[in-house]
Amino acid sequence: MATSRVTRFACYLLPLSFCLFLAAAPPQTESPDDLIRRANDVFRSGDKDAADKLYATAEERAPDPGLVAFNRGAVLFDRKQYRDAEQHYERVLKDAECPPERAARAWYNRGTCLLWRGGSIDVYRAAIACFEHTLDSPVADKPLKDRAADNLELAKLLWNEERKKEENKKKSPNTDVPPEENPQARPDPDKQAGGNDDAGNETEPSRNGNNPKSVGTQPQQLPNGANNPMPTEQTAPGNNATIQPLEDKSEVQQLSEKDARANMSEIVKRIKREQQSLLRTLYGPERPSVRDW
Numbered sequence: 001m002a003t004s005r006v007t008r009f010a011c012y013l014l015p016l017s018f019c020l021f022l023a024a025a026p027p028q029t030e031s032p033d034d035l036i037r038r039a040n041d042v043f044r045s046g047d048k049d050a051a052d053k054l055y056a057t058a059e060e061r062a063p064d065p066g067l068v069a070f071n072r073g074a075v076l077f078d079r080k081q082y083r084d085a086e087q088h089y090e091r092v093l094k095d096a097e098c099p100p101e102r103a104a105r106a107w108y109n110r111g112t113c114l115l116w117r118g119g120s121i122d123v124y125r126a127a128i129a130c131f132e133h134t135l136d137s138p139v140a141d142k143p144l145k146d147r148a149a150d151n152l153e154l155a156k157l158l159w160n161e162e163r164k165k166e167e168n169k170k171k172s173p174n175t176d177v178p179p180e181e182n183p184q185a186r187p188d189p190d191k192q193a194g195g196n197d198d199a200g201n202e203t204e205p206s207r208n209g210n211n212p213k214s215v216g217t218q219p220q221q222l223p224n225g226a227n228n229p230m231p232t233e234q235t236a237p238g239n240n241a242t243i244q245p246l247e248d249k250s251e252v253q254q255l256s257e258k259d260a261r262a263n264m265s266e267i268v269k270r271i272k273r274e275q276q277s278l279l280r281t282l283y284g285p286e287r288p289s290v291r292d293w
Contacts, residue, residue, distance in 0.1 A: 005025070016243065031061075032058045032061045032062035032063065032064075034054070035054050035055075035058035035061070036054075036058050036062070036067070036071065037056055037061075038054055039051045039055045039058060039071065039259050040053035040071070042054060043071075043074070043075060043078075048075050048078055048079050051075050052072060052075045052076070052079075054073070055068050055071050055072040055075065059072070064091045064097075065091075065095070066091070066095035066097070066098050066102065067102070069089075069091045069092050069095075070088070070089070070092050070102060070105075070106060070109075071087035071090045073085045073086075073089045073106075073109060073113075074086050074109075076088060077109070077112075077113060077116075080116075082113045082114075082116045082117045083113075083117060085109075085113045086110050086113035086114060086117070089106045089107075089109050089110035090110060093105040093106050093107065093110070100137065100138070100139040101140075102132055102143065103137070104133075104137040104139055104140040105144070106136045107130045107131075107133040107137070108130070108131070108134045108140075108144060108147070108148055108151075109259075110128075110130045111127045111128075111130030111131045111134070111155065112127075112151070114126050114127035114130065114155075115127050115151065115154065115155060115158070118158060118162075119162075120162065121159060121162045121163055121166060124155055124156075124158050124159035124162055126153060126157060127151075127155040128155045128156060128159060131148045131149075131151050131152040131155060132152065134148035135148050135149060137151065139224060143283075175184075233254065254279075
């Protein structure tokens with residue numbers, strides 16, 4: 001049915017267990033920015049649990065908890081904890097000082113988490129609203145809006161399928177509609193590097209019935225994550241923005257499994273390219289054994 005992190009430490013002489021201990025128990029003298037950078041590095045290296053602990057510590061000390069919440073959302077999404085990830089992006093959007101760019105990405109990522117959760121008309125309707133917020137954002141760039149538009153169509157498709165299931169259940173109360181045997185892959189959130197507001201993670205259904213697309217693969221930022229503000233005529237994103245139910249008036253194009261798989265393959269390739277480009281932009285070429293912050 002429904003349809004994919006910020007410097008490395010050179011610890012060549014230290015045993016792995018000791019390195020993980022340092023990551024899990026950061027010194028009190030470490031600044032929030034240092035913690036976020038280190039958490040991003042650990043996240044990129046693949047240790048999601050250690051990264052989450054560092055983000056949690058940074059969140060307690062950071063003057064910008066919304067940034068940390070964004071990055072933690074990327075980690076939780078990567079661990080397939082979609083409900084928890086979505087709640088962190090919701091916290092980002094409730095931050096009165098949330099920058100519009102981060103809000104646009106957070107709307108996108110939140111919609112992606114909802115798509116992965118799926119399972120009900122209300123969840124898909126909320127995902128549609130999130131992607132609409134991204135499209136209405138005056139600060140969201142064209143690539144982000146394109147992905148949001150694609151994922152929006154996918155969300156509408158899934159919403160329509162769920163609606164049909166509900167109608168069938170009403171007609172035949174004792175008969176449940178069997179699930180599809182080959183559900184399509186779902187999108188990944190925007191996950192850009194967490195050292196600043198660039199990054200992370202927004203995804204939406206594709207215009208041609210393809211699977212939802214994702215933005216980056218790094219934490220904020222994600223993932224896959226710039227945040228989407230409310231429609232331009234509404235209050236700026238971050239001011240306790242809420243999702244309003246949307247009325248579906250468009251025709252939904254049916255989605256084939258072959259097209260879905262091909263599209264998801266392209267999404268994975270693009271995410272990797274964007275991640276590499278983002279890291280080069282944020283930190284320049286790698287300099288082993290050199291602390292550059």
